Amino acid sequence: MSTQPETYETFDPNQIPDVLPVLPLQESVLFPYIIVPLSIGPDASIQAVERALAEQRIVLLCTQKENVESPSPEHLEPIGTAALVMRMLKLPDGRVRILVQGLARARATHFGRTTPFLEARIEILEDTDAAPTDTADAQIRSIKENLERAVSLGKDISSEVMVIATNLEEPGRLADLIASNLDIAADEAHKILKDRNPLNRLKTVNALLTQEVLLLEMQHEITTQARDEIDRGQREFFLRQQLRTIQEALGEGDDLAEDVAAYRKAAKARGIEQEALEEMERQIRRLERTHPDSAESSVIRTYLDWLTGLPWNQGTEDDLDLARAKTILDQDHFDLEKVKQRMLEFLAVRKLKPDAKGPILCLVGPPGVGKTSLGRSIARALGREFIRLSLGGVRDEAEIRGHRRTYVGALPGRILQGLHQVGVGNPVFMLDEIDKVGADYRGDPSSALLEVLDPEQNHSFRDHYLGVGYDLSKVLFITTANLLDPIQPAFRDRMEIIRIPGYTREEKVEIAKRHLIPKQIEENGLTKSLIRFTPKGLHAVLDNYTRESGVRSLERELGALCRKVAMEVATREPSSAGAAPTGALRGASPTGAPTGASPTSRQKPTSIDAARVALWLGPPRHYSEHLLDRDRIGVATGLAWTAAGGDLLLVETTAVPGKGKLVLTGQLGEVMRESAQAALSFARGNAGALLATNPPTRSRKRTSKPLAPDTTFADFFAHHDIHIHVPAGSVPKDGPSAGITIATALMSLLSERAVKRQVAMTGELTLRGEVMPIGGLREKLLAAVNSGVKQVLIPEANRRDLEDITADIGNQIEVLPVQDMAAVIQHALRAR
Numbered sequence: 001m002s003t004q005p006e007t008y009e010t011f012d013p014n015q016i017p018d019v020l021p022v023l024p025l026q027e028s029v030l031f032p033y034i035i036v037p038l039s040i041g042p043d044a045s046i047q048a049v050e051r052a053l054a055e056q057r058i059v060l061l062c063t064q065k066e067n068v069e070s071p072s073p074e075h076l077e078p079i080g081t082a083a084l085v086m087r088m089l090k091l092p093d094g095r096v097r098i099l100v101q102g103l104a105r106a107r108a109t110h111f112g113r114t115t116p117f118l119e120a121r122i123e124i125l126e127d128t129d130a131a132p133t134d135t136a137d138a139q140i141r142s143i144k145e146n147l148e149r150a151v152s153l154g155k156d157i158s159s160e161v162m163v164i165a166t167n168l169e170e171p172g173r174l175a176d177l178i179a180s181n182l183d184i185a186a187d188e189a190h191k192i193l194k195d196r197n198p199l200n201r202l203k204t205v206n207a208l209l210t211q212e213v214l215l216l217e218m219q220h221e222i223t224t225q226a227r228d229e230i231d232r233g234q235r236e237f238f239l240r241q242q243l244r245t246i247q248e249a250l251g252e253g254d255d256l257a258e259d260v261a262a263y264r265k266a267a268k269a270r271g272i273e274q275e276a277l278e279e280m281e282r283q284i285r286r287l288e289r290t291h292p293d294s295a296e297s298s299v300i301r302t303y304l305d306w307l308t309g310l311p312w313n314q315g316t317e318d319d320l321d322l323a324r325a326k327t328i329l330d331q332d333h334f335d336l337e338k339v340k341q342r343m344l345e346f347l348a349v350r351k352l353k354p355d356a357k358g359p360i361l362c363l364v365g366p367p368g369v370g371k372t373s374l375g376r377s378i379a380r381a382l383g384r385e386f387i388r389l390s391l392g393g394v395r396d397e398a399e400i401r402g403h404r405r406t407y408v409g410a411l412p413g414r415i416l417q418g419l420h421q422v423g424v425g426n427p428v429f430m431l432d433e434i435d436k437v438g439a440d441y442r443g444d445p446s447s448a449l450l451e452v453l454d455p456e457q458n459h460s461f462r463d464h465y466l467g468v469g470y471d472l473s474k475v476l477f478i479t480t481a482n483l484l485d486p487i488q489p490a491f492r493d494r495m496e497i498i499r500i501p502g503y504t505r506e507e508k509v510e511i512a513k514r515h516l517i518p519k520q521i522e523e524n525g526l527t528k529s530l531i532r533f534t535p536k537g538l539h540a541v542l543d544n545y546t547r548e549s550g551v552r553s554l555e556r557e558l559g560a561l562c563r564k565v566a567m568e569v570a571t572r573e574p575s576s577a578g579a580a581p582t583g584a585l586r587g588a589s590p591t592g593a594p595t596g597a598s599p600t601s602r603q604k605p606t607s608i609d610a611a612r613v614a615l616w617l618g619p620p621r622h623y624s625e626h627l628l629d630r631d632r633i634g635v636a637t638g639l640a641w642t643a644a645g646g647d648l649l650l651v652e653t654t655a656v657p658g659k660g661k662l663v664l665t666g667q668l669g670e671v672m673r674e675s676a677q678a679a680l681s682f683a684r685g686n687a688g689a690l691l692a693t694n695p696p697t698r699s700r701k702r703t704s705k706p707l708a709p710d711t712t713f714a715d716f717f718a719h720h721d722i723h724i725h726v727p728a729g730s731v732p733k734d735g736p737s738a739g740i741t742i743a744t745a746l747m748s749l750l751s752e753r754a755v756k757r758q759v760a761m762t763g764e765l766t767l768r769g770e771v772m773p774i775g776g777l778r779e780k781l782l783a784a785v786n787s788g789v790k791q792v793l794i795p796e797a798n799r800r801d802l803e804d805i806t807a808d809i810g811n812q813i814e815v816l817p818v819q820d821m822a823a824v825i826q827h828a829l830r831a832r
Contacts, residue, residue, distance in 0.1 A: 016082050016103060020060040021048035022111070022118035024071045029189035030061045030081045031176035032102040040096040044070065048117035049085060049098055057085045060106055060122055063190055073111040073118065079194050082106040082122065105193065127172045128197050136171055136199055143206040146213055147178060153216035157181050172198030175205045182208055236293065256292060260284055263304050271313030276468040280307055303405060306412055307466065311419055315426035315474060319383035320351045332377035333370055334511045339363065339498055343378055346476075358476040360453045362434070362492075364484055365500030366779075368550020371480040372432055378478065379428035387418040391445065392433035400448035402465035412465040415452060415472070426474035435481035446488050453477055453494045501778040502549025502646070504809055505786060508542055509535075516555045524562040531565045532605040533558075540610040544620035547786065549646075549779060557617060564616045565606045627788050631754035631830060638741030639762040639783055639792070640733070641776030646783030648760065649738060650727050653745040658721030666726030669734025676724050679743040679765055682821065686769060687713045687750050690825055713750065722746070737774040739765030740793070743821055744828050753829040760784050761793035761824060769821040773797035778805060785812045793818050793827055 023038075023045055030036060040046055052059045062080035064071050083100040090096050105125040113119035147165055151157050161181055168174045179192050179201075188208070195201045267280055283300050290297045319325065322344055329340045342361065349356050363371040372388065379386035394400075402413035411417070419425060437445050451457045452472060460469035479495060481487060503511065517533055541561075546553040606612075614620075627648075628635065638649040662680055664673055724742060726733055740763040748755045762780055764772035773795045784792050796817040802810075818824050 015056075016058055016106075016122075016124060017056055019112065019119060019121050020058055020082065020106075021051045022076070022080075022108065022120050023048050023059045023061050024076060024118070025061050025063050025080075026067050027063075027186045029063050029186055029193055030083055030100065030102045031180045031189075031193060032081060032104050033173060033176065034180045035086070035099065035101045036180075037097060037099050040098060042070065044115075044117040046096050048119075049088060049096065051117065051119075052085050053088060058103070059083055059085060059100070060108060060120060061100070061102075062108065063186055071118075072114065073108075073120075076108070076118075077190055079105065079107050079125070079190075081193070082124070105196070125196055136202075139199065139202050139206060140169065140171060140174060143174065143178060143202060143209060146206065146209045149213050150209065150216055153213065153220050155212070155216060170198070171202040175201035178209060179205045182212060184208055256288065259301070260288070263308050266308035270308065270311065272308070273312060273469070273471075276307060276312070276466075276470075279468050280304065283307075299405065303465075306416075306420070307468075309420055310416060310466075310470065311423050311425040312470075313425070315424045316384050318347070318350055318426075319381070320347055322347055322351075325381035328381040329377055332380070332515075333374055334514055335503070335507055336370065336374065336500060339374060339500065342496075342498060343381065347382070357455045357473055360455065360477050360479070360495045362479045362481060362495035362497050363500055364481050364497060366502050366549035367482060368548060368552030369500050369502060370550070371500060372430065375428060375430035375478050375480075378476075382428065382476070384476065385422040385424050385427035386430070387422055387427050388430045388432055389414055389418060390432045392436040393438060394445050395438040397445055397448045398464065400445050400452065402463040404464045405467070410465055412463050413448075415461070416463050416466065416470065419475075425471070426476070428476045428478060431477065431479040433481070434479040435483050435486045446491050450491060450494065453479070453491070501804075502782055503551065504782055504806065505539075505542060508551055508554060509538055511551050512538060512554060512558065516551060516558050520555065520559045520562045524559065524566045526562060526566055526569070528605075530569055530605055531562060532607050533561075534607055534609045536610045537608040537613050540613040541617070543786070544613075545617055549782075561608055561613065561616060565608075568606060628757040631757050633752055633754050634745055634749035636741045636745040636748065636755045636828065637757065637760040637789070638738045639760050639780035640735070640738070641779050646776065646779035646781070648783060648787050648789075649733070649741065651738065651741045651745045652725045652727065653742075653749045654723050654725075655716075655720040655749060656723060657719065660717050660719070661721045663721060663723040664725075665723070666728070667732050668726060669732060671736055672726075672734050672738060675736050675739040675765065676742050678767055679739055679746060680722060680724075682743055682765060682767055682769060683746040683750065684713070684717055685767075686821070687747065690747065690822060716750070722749075736764040736772075737762045737776075739763060740771055740818075740821065740824050744824055747821075747825055748829055751829065753831070755828055756791075756830060758788070758790040759793065759828050760787075760789045760791070761828065763793070763795040763818070763824075765821065771795045771818050771820060771824065777801045778809075781805060781809050781813065781815070785809055789813060791816060791827065793824055795819075 023040070025038075040049060048059060059082075060080050061083050062076040062078075064075050065077060066075050068075055081102045082104050083102050085098055085100055087099040088096060089098070105127075106122040107125055108120035109123050110121045111118060112121060144165065147157070147162070151162060161177065165174060165177055168177065175192070175198065179189060182205070192201055192204055195204065263280065263284060267277060272280065283304055287297060287300045287304070290300065325347055326340065326344060329343065333340075339361075342359075346359060363374065365371055375388065376386050398413065400413045400415060402416065403410035412420075415429075418429065419427070431449070434449075437449075439446065451461055455473060458472040458475075461472045462469050484492060484497070512533075518528075521528060521531060541554065541557050545557050548554070627637070628650075634653040636651050638651055640647050640649040662677065664676055668676070724745070726738075740761050743765050744755060744761065747753075762774055762777075764774060766772060777794065777798055778801075781792060791814045793816050796819040799817045802815060805815075816827055818827065
């Protein structure tokens with residue numbers, strides 16, 4: 001609805017008749033002093049206008065509540081605007097156009113006629129008095145500023161309206177003028193029309209105008225941003241066109257044709273398979289139809305770069321010299337004979353059958369035993385490239401299979417990325433820490449690896465990004481893990497498990513002499529003439545600072561000692577200006593080298609003995625369990641397996657007056673608590689039979705019946721609580737292998753016979769008293785040797801595992817297989 005601000009005729013509101021014809025309005029409101037053109041269609045409205053023109057040319061304009069063809073008084077808002085009909089024009093189609101000017105607010109108090117047109121008695125509504133105040137002045141100034149801001153942002157308001165609004169100082173007329181020029185709904189406009197308080201109307205209209213300004217600002221920002229992007233795109237287009245013209249003038253040719261030729265040449269050179277070649281041709285055809293500056297063109301080029309960059313038919317030739325391979329493996333690693341033998345077998349098969357598939361090996365062992373470095377040695381022995389992929393913490397399947405090309409920034413999986421990096425299709429690929437792969441809502445990487453590590457499937461591995469099959473059967477995959485339990489059974493079934501146990505003390509000494517000490521001497525800038533490790537010094541490092549299955553901590557401590565020596569040598573070396581030596585480090589013995597002597601030729605080597613180790617490395621940091629100082633009643637020595645190797649496990653028992661309860665402390669796991677309950681049940685039912693020759697003497701009479709159940713022991717259990725404690729309470733403990741240790745401690749408590757302190761044991765106990773087999777035997781025996789144990793009781797079923805125990809372990813301890821609890825008591829308890 002267009003508005004005109006001019007007042008063509010002035011009219012005194014008192015001259016408005018009391019009865020006026022009513023002209024209904026649809027979806028519009030007329031404010032006083034505003035001139036608008038209207039189109040009139042229905043005959044009733046035309047007759048109302050003709051009646052007004054025949055009399056004083058004044059009608060009442062009321063807004064319809066509902067849009068109906070023939071409105072009745074109930075369909076009209078009672079408050080409207082008395083308006084002057086200034087002109088009327090009849091159109092050929094029967095409709096009538098009129099120009100009306102609002103005069104004053106009016107209320108229809110009574111409708112006297114409803115046919116052929118509406119006629120109502122009216123009441124003129126005057127504005128309430130609005131005294132000039134600072135608030136009113138501030139509102140007027142604010143609404144004028146907002147109006148100017150709206151016009152500057154593109155609001156379509158005529159200059160005549162702006163001039164009149166600038167000169168108006170009456171709040172009511174200013175509010176009506178601006179409201180008539182805003183795009184507001186009819187119901188919102190009628191609320192403003194009904195408000196007779198000029199300041200309230202001005203405040204309402206200012207709020208609507210402020211909202212309009214905010215929308216205009218957002219629209220202007222969006223338009224400006226779009227215009228900038230269009231301008232930037234046009235500018236780039238023109239620059240590229242000019243660049244293409246310049247290149248053609250210089251005879252440099254078409255970039256696209258050159259790139260396509262390069263892709264086809266690379267595909268031919270790399271021997272891409274037929275499926276991948278067909279996909280490449282499809283993508284090239286898409287590239288030729290795509291605008292070179294579009295985002296899709298960049299995506300296609302990236303895909304073609306990956307497709308033609310993979311080593312489809314490239315590979316290194318295996319060195320099949322078994323003697324050379326054995327020499328390299330022996331040079332890099334001490335012991336580990338099983339793994340070395342398996343690699344030599346693989347080379348032998350390759351020599352006899354060149355197209356044989358590579359094995360999928362899984363090296364399982366505690367940290368620091370050389371699993372990762374062994375992979376590099378295998379690659380060097382085979383003459384292949386080496387790739388290492390750490391899977392610790394990987395939770396996204398796309399890390400293995402890649403992302404689909406529909407995603408922004410999509411790339412192939414890390415398997416194909418590694419092959420692209422080394423440029424050959426038959427490397428040694430090490431998947432490190434495979435037992436630490438996670439899974440979440442993004443998928444399970446272990447399931448994705450099933451296809452990678454399955455020799456029956458990996459010849460056509462399909463990466464999500466690549467979309468075509470790729471042959472992984474030539475790759476020698478080697479995985480490493482600390483534990484087998486977290487690995488999925490289906491995943492574990494596809495691998496050949498090779499266990500790498502922890503090293504013995506003598507093996508660690510040999511590894512330190514052959515590999516670790518020379519490496520640390522070189523890394524710290526020393527020579528063999530400057531440092532010498534004594535056997536006692538090396539044993540002191542092993543026993544007091546690095547009690548572990550591997551040699552990682554041992555290497556760190558040896559490096560710390562080498563750095564101390566390097567500091568000592570650098571301090572004694574004279575400066576270039578000829579200054580006197582600054583002296584040795586505190587606690588280091590002087591070498592007696594004369595001033596100005598070369599540190600590498602005249603100094604005596606620093607001897608690393610036990611005293612120097614204690615001085616430089618500080619107090620011993622190993623506080624694991626050690627043997628008891630004497631034989632004790634109710635305390636037995638067990639053996640435990642941990643991820644870092646084996647360890648001693650003391651089990652303490654005591655009896656206190658009570659009601660026969662079992663108390664367990666020491667942060668025991670559910671399985672170990674069940675083992676303790678089974679051991680107690682076994683002791684309750686079999687103590688009389690097993691301890692008949694030495695019954696307890698605590699306020700109990702000896703029984704002449706050695707067979708269970710024994711009434712004396714039953715009375716003891718009924719009036720005493722049994723407390724079982726495993727020291728080192730901050731360390732969680734679990735597993736069934738402490739069953740016979742707990743039972744032995746209970747039998748010692750009941751019979752008052754001490755347990756031999758140099759006897760350790762491990763085995764699961766049944767309620768029948770049988771000793772069941774356990775795992776981790778080598779690690780447990782290593783812990784026993786390192787702790788000074790002389791005898792170890794193991795389950796009879798583990799006798800077969802003794803074949804894998806080296807001679808240096810067997811020569812230091814006596815291993816006694818036992819079949820039941822009676823044999824355990826015979827070997828473990830002292831006679832009275």
